[in-house]
Amino acid sequence: MDTAFRHLHMPSELACEFLAVFARMEYALKATRFAVGNRREVSASWDRFANVANERFYAESSEDLKVAVEYLWNSPPRKQFLSEGGRVRFRDFEIDPDQSQLHQLILMVRTVRNNLFHGGKHIPDGEVEPGRNQSLVHYSLILLRECTQLVDDVRDAYEL
Numbered sequence: 001m002d003t004a005f006r007h008l009h010m011p012s013e014l015a016c017e018f019l020a021v022f023a024r025m026e027y028a029l030k031a032t033r034f035a036v037g038n039r040r041e042v043s044a045s046w047d048r049f050a051n052v053a054n055e056r057f058y059a060e061s062s063e064d065l066k067v068a069v070e071y072l073w074n075s076p077p078r079k080q081f082l083s084e085g086g087r088v089r090f091r092d093f094e095i096d097p098d099q100s101q102l103h104q105l106i107l108m109v110r111t112v113r114n115n116l117f118h119g120g121k122h123i124p125d126g127e128v129e130p131g132r133n134q135s136l137v138h139y140s141l142i143l144l145r146e147c148t149q150l151v152d153d154v155r156d157a158y159e160l
Contacts, residue, residue, distance in 0.1 A: 010134035015116060018141045022113050025148055028158035032151075046110060050103040053150040057102040065146050068139035069105065077111040077136050105143055112140040 029035065029044035034052075036045045059069040076093035083089045093111065095104060116137060148158045 010137055014134065014137055014141070018137045018144070019113070019117065021141060021144050021148070022109075024158055025144060025154075028148065028154045031157040032153045034154065046106050047103065049147075049151065049154070050100065050106045053147065053154075054100045054102045056150045057146075059101065061146070064142050068142035069101075071135060071139045072105055072108050072143065073101075075132070075135070076108050077115060079111055080115075106147065109140040109144055112136050 026044040029046065029049055030042055034045045034049045035042050036048070037043055060066045076095075078090035078092055080088055081091055093108060099107075116133075147154075149155050
């Protein structure tokens with residue numbers, strides 16, 4: 001196995017599938033009414049999407065989705081930060097009671113994507129939690145696939 005994939009601590013197929021679905025979802029958001037930006041740059045408005053899709057989101061619509069939501073809610077991804085001593089550390093995801101559950105879950109999925117893509121899955125010589133990275137990506141992928149179906153124009157753009 002390639003060294004880069006060995007350090008993902010999960011099957012490379014899962015990581016690639018997650019990144020592909022995430023990228024396609026970002027395309028779908030930008031191809032619809034969920035694009036924000038200006039003449040110089042554009043990005044996907046995940047927040048606006050979460051606000052619109054929230055009324056259609058039902059966390060118990062399938063057993064897989066229910067398990068994914070429970071896992072992410074109870075074991076959310078952590079975000080890296082630089083401590084005062086200049087060491088890389090993790091901080092826990094902070095639930096914002098003013099945001100919907102779907103909004104919070106999408107923020108978690110985006111953190112999983114950032115950690116996977118930018119290498120923030122663990123700290124060298126830090127605490128290792130076997131299987132955690134794989135579980136976070138697996139359950140985030142389930143939630144992300146559900147999100148592709150929540151808003152008609154996003155679903156159509158995603159499936160093009």
